[in-house]
Amino acid sequence: MRAESPAEITEKMRAGFRAARGRYLESGLACLQKGALPREHTRALVIACSDSRVDPALLFGFDLGEVFTIRNVANLVPPYETDSTTSHGVSAAIEYAVRALEVEAIIIFGHSNCGGINALLHMDEHGGGDFIGHWLSMASDIRREVDGVPGLSHEARIELAEKRSIMRSLENLRTFPWIREREERGLLRLHGWYFTIDTFHLEGYNSGSGEFESIFTE
Numbered sequence: 001m002r003a004e005s006p007a008e009i010t011e012k013m014r015a016g017f018r019a020a021r022g023r024y025l026e027s028g029l030a031c032l033q034k035g036a037l038p039r040e041h042t043r044a045l046v047i048a049c050s051d052s053r054v055d056p057a058l059l060f061g062f063d064l065g066e067v068f069t070i071r072n073v074a075n076l077v078p079p080y081e082t083d084s085t086t087s088h089g090v091s092a093a094i095e096y097a098v099r100a101l102e103v104e105a106i107i108i109f110g111h112s113n114c115g116g117i118n119a120l121l122h123m124d125e126h127g128g129g130d131f132i133g134h135w136l137s138m139a140s141d142i143r144r145e146v147d148g149v150p151g152l153s154h155e156a157r158i159e160l161a162e163k164r165s166i167m168r169s170l171e172n173l174r175t176f177p178w179i180r181e182r183e184e185r186g187l188l189r190l191h192g193w194y195f196t197i198d199t200f201h202l203e204g205y206n207s208g209s210g211e212f213e214s215i216f217t218e
């Protein structure tokens with residue numbers, strides 16, 4: 001059930017902005033000062049799903065100016081490609097974060113109960129829409145991978161696909177030559193994190209073990 005009507009949503013936004021203005025205007029945050037350069041303050045890029053429950057700023061307590069965020073359906077990163085006839089919105093944002101802001105970390109932030117991954121696994125039944133099917137098709141082989149694992153429950157199948165999509169996005173990040181080069185020089189670290197919404201738990205991908213492991217301690 002939706003909590004607010006459209007009019008109540010915009011009123012809530014105005015009230016929220018008023019509160020933020022009161023909080024930040026006098027805060028003296030360096031990144032808000034006239035002439036401030038975001039490059040001096042922004043140290044991380046988070047690539048998250050557009051799902052309303054997984055807002056990185058809210059979940060990780062980032063302040064204004066601290067994190068550059070890309071959000072899309074299923075937190076996917078396309079592979080590096082130079083086809084100039086296609087608009088590469090995600091790649092352009094990644095390029096800005098890495099080459100202009102010079103972030104020191106990129107976190108792929110996936111989550112449980114992801115509608116995008118669920119759509120990826122069931123596209124034949126529900127169709128791909130005007131755009132969603134094509135967007136998700138970059139990860140279509142994940143569906144084949146998951147379908148090749150015997151004995152998975154419905155929930156386990158979705159979780160495996162959600163985690164494989166994080167791993168795929170990490171692999172695709174490394175197809176960008178200036179990301180690979182910065183990682184090799186120790187200037188940039190790549191992370192894959194998985195948020196389980198119902199238990200509010202956080203796991204990180206360990207490339208050594210090839211597993212997702214808890215990175216959360218109370």
Ligand SMILES: [Zn+2]
Pocket residue numbers: 049050051073074075111113114115116117
């Ligand atoms: Zn999602």
